Amino acid sequence: MAKSKFSIGPAALVAAAFIGPGTVTVATKAGANFGFSLLWALLFSVVATIILQEMTARLGVIGQKGLGQSIRELVKNPLLKVLSVILVVSAIIIGNAAYEGGNIAGATLGVQAVWNYPSIANLDLAALLIGLIAFIVLWTGSYRFIEKILIAVVLLMSVAFLVTFVITKPDLGALFKGLLVPSLPDSATLTVIALIGTTVVPYNLFLHSSSAKKKWSTPEELSQARQDIYISIPLGGLISIAIVSTAASAFFGSQLEIDSAADMAKSIEPAFGNLAQYMIALGLFAAGISSAITAPLASAYALSGLLNIPEDLKSRSFRLIWLVILVVGVAVASLGLKPVSVIWFAQVANGLLLPIIASFLLWAMNQGFLGQHKNNAWQNVLGLLVVIVSIILGAKSLLSAFELL
Template sequence: MKPNNNSLLKKIQKKLKDFGPAFFIIGYVVGTGSVTSMVISGAKYGLSLSWALLLSCFFSYFLIIAISKLTIVSGNTLMFNFKKTFGKFFTLFIIIALLVSIVSSCIGVMGVVAEVTMEWITVKTSISFLNGPIVAIFFIGLLISLFWTGKHENFIKAMSIMVGFMAFAFIITSIMVVNEAGTSLAAFFPQIAIGDDDTGILIAGMVGTTMAGVCLASRSILVQEQGWTVEDLKTENKDAMSSMVMTFLISLAIMISATGTLYFQGIEVNDATDMMNALGPWVGNFAVTLFTLGIIGAGLSSIFPNLLLFPWLIADYTGTERDMKKPLYKFIVILVALSGLLVPFIGGKPVWILIASQALSPFIMPLITLFLIILLNKKEIMKEHKIGFGLNLALAATFIFNCYMLYVALKGFMNFIP
């Protein structure tokens, strides 16, 4: 009996290991940025912008399998392949653009985390000596110390559990909202004028958080570390599919919850604290605490990989080992982490700063997609594994979608910046 139990445990562990990159994508994408953009979208427009979520998940699937296949067949990561084929200039341009996205994301995420945490402290405790900057310094100090000591794995797992509870709460809330709405399904899809007001930057932010350039670049690193070979291409495809399906379902549940709890009641979301009402129907008074824990978990578990990603990208570009003990990499990590203090100290609306940071991703996605199409059709790189007509067509459609999202993002920023 014991050998059977051990065998079953090994099978489960192997399955979890095989789908490790999928868990990373779900954990990274369904974070503070995703929650923020989906809640604001639901609160302001119901499910009318859900098409952007659906299409971004759909096209992200093809990008994930394309990046994974390129990495598996070539044996090299995305940035190394880019430098080798297209030269240093374009590759450095993409890396710098990703760095801007990483830093702006850290700024917005920590701003939201500090604001939500302070609201919870104000509502639920009698503590009066804390403020936003002190809370931000504590969280950033915690992340830096975990990085410095290398004792971050259990912490990230604990944060992921907190995010999981919040995601589960949103799923339950969305079901309750639909059952108790007392209105037709059509009411969840109000008519809006696309391109007016702040819809452009919100759409770009929704797409940017799902089809995140940083996340796609890190996919290549994770696939290489996974040690997958051409025999694992089917496993990789399943992994990509499961990550995008789960991302879509969780994100849609957040939008539905916000529609039922905020949109139908005419509650606008201007600050991070306004989002706390989105879980009200199911958990009642506990909504503030659960949402706070979820946002802290989502925020810290997404900031931590962000701290590592720029050194990873440098290592990929140079083709060197990803040794995070190098003094240069440590300095970069600390510098990126300290950027999170900007909003708590200087001020601003962290919700819209975060959405704007996500809306930067569409600016580089057309170039990344175009480079992928070229590389995947090069016989000297892909050999007998050159992609066929089906994936070429899918990536061509993805390129067109990304060009349209670039246009939407540009228009959105022009309306967003006074």
């Protein structure tokens, strides 16, 4: 029986990912270095997220399949099946390991703002403790309650940016020009990819489809899944735009390098004064812990579908998958690299991997098992546009990295 009352669904978690440590860091650096000129990339990212997550919702609700399961079932040729699974598994492992490293590094960035702790055998103590917390929560399966608390704290920090956005009175003309007139200043390509990578997170496509099929199961409920997306995703985008705009007003033209939570805190000082550093520290820690729990879990759901492993939270194989991602993330965050650098790399990696996962999603959404709910011409055009723009930006960044452009 269809549920008559709307309730918050998987898209809320997707939106919560917008305001993790990656978004706070990347959006602050984008505003500080390029002012309002890259806001169009965030607008594109929000629209792209709505387009792709709506597809994953249909895949889950109508097809009752996760994206990983769809990829495994749709490729019939044995050789192509093996190659496809290897490609997507590699993308998930590389992308989520980097993302997990960024999550944990983001949480450590928050700890560093208020506690000058020692290292143990050249390993970051805060990263080890955060990894241990995530391990315990994932192992016991009690992550949902803790995640709700942490998301509430992150939302509090987001309110800080929205309040500061109003207080700082940004140049609305420059803001709307940045939103509506695409431009690519020198050295801005990686920042654009990072903004896309921190908003359109590839693992969310797997997580959303698997979560949607568990929450909704009839065509009549598809409208609820869409309403969930159309409310949650734009709200997350609004917060991201506020972070960029606040940083642009506070830092653009100052030549300040954003390397710590203390640097980021200066952008919300108009709203919180001396408490700004603690607000940023608490928000980064909460965002990092929450994402450090959900990213390995999403990896386990994605790879379970691809490898035909039961989605049992307590099975040995399921636990092994999230444990590998968690351990690699702790290792990356403990290498002595600047946390901001780790977070930055994670978002760029996500942006580069997006076209691969989105292409598989587009293919799945044109299959007969979806009946009248498979992609129409406009949905295919919009999906292809997202993929093409992502490929062009990724190619440009790689060519620039090898000094070929």
